[in-house]
Amino acid sequence: MTRSFQYLRPDFPREACEMKAKHGGKAVFWAGGTDLMLQWRRGAVDIDYCIDLSGLDELRQIRSGEDATVIGALATIASLQAHESLGSDFPVLLDMAERFATPQIRNVATVGGNLCHGVPSADCAPPLISLDAEVRILSPEGERTLSLESFFVGPKQTALADDEMLAEISVRRLPPRSVCTFERMARSYVDIALASAACRLTIDEESRISEARIVMGAVAPVPLRSTGAEELLVGIPLVDITEGLLAEVGARAASDTRPISDVRTTAAYRKHLSGVLVKRAVAEAVRRLGE
């Protein structure tokens, strides 16, 4: 007999959570399936019940409001690119989307699936964390909100309980004079990142850096923020940012990483690369702020 699973299609988010609560650990939420299909075929995940989220249209929307933009968990990577104002409000999300997988995968892969899969290389994570994104999580009983930074617990482990679903990701409008950049290195177009880095800088009226975020992907069990590197930048006037300081920031960020060696590359290369990418991301942010 061929291996298969039962199929459920909820009409409402709450109903999806109730199905998950009822069927336990071998029930999964199925979004685009670009991670799940591969995982299931390889036997890396046991599935008795597939809870297909594609009927939950309200979670596919991207809404931009006065203070914040809310991205539904089921929004695809391509829908980030197609949205009328997301790209001008948060250009970094466009930069990320353009480098994400292939056009065919982007049409199907969801932002929520990318985050909930919980791998350290997930490309949505560093830019969204650098934007201080928050996630709204639903359960059969209610809902809660969490910073995206604290959503990641370990490799393929998130803060979601068994009956919880990621509903939305919200990003507050950035303060004036802010820039966010993303750097990513991979073997080819299709391949996942060997390492990546996002940087957000905000400057005050005297062109002094008032806020910094530096977040790296694929170099630790979770997407990793380097507060040590951020502190080196805060308070520094834009004009005083030298090549030497950039190198120091890169080195500090790299020293925080705990990468692994795998089929794609070695831990030593990832550590080195993370420093280079952080340096580039910061330099590019500084350049754009100076324009």
Place this chain on the structure above:
Amino acid sequence: MTIEVNLRVNGVDHAVEIQPHESLGRVLNGRLGLNGVRISCKEGECGACTVLVDGEAVTSCIMLAVQAGDRDIQTIEGLGTPDDLHPIQQAFVDEHGFQCGFCTPGFVMSSKALLEATPHPDASEIAEGLSGHICRCGTYPNIIRAVQRAAEELGQEATNE
């Protein structure tokens, strides 16, 4: 468990009984006999199985068939006929945009989606738009020329209308 889905393929409705885990590519190729849907890597990497769902290119080898239910599916079989090729197909022939031809249906379907979104792409936009495809014969330069030629053809048709 089997489920019944309605697959609207190239404008024709097909009611099919499937198992929930079955991929769209497997159902189109194995069940409906559309062997222009080339199942190859089965990991969404090579692009040979690309079809359009509601006009968007997807790798059908990793998409659940049930998720394509009641949506508009287009495969290479719905594009042209041997006597009356679609301009993109004709351009691939004229520019020798293939050698063995295995990957070609996928390239043609993505080219269709690309040209609908970007009617006059430059070479780098074509390369980016087709980045989800692998041609093991290495005919990439010819493929890029074919898409440029198809863009001209289609632009011509549009002005003549």
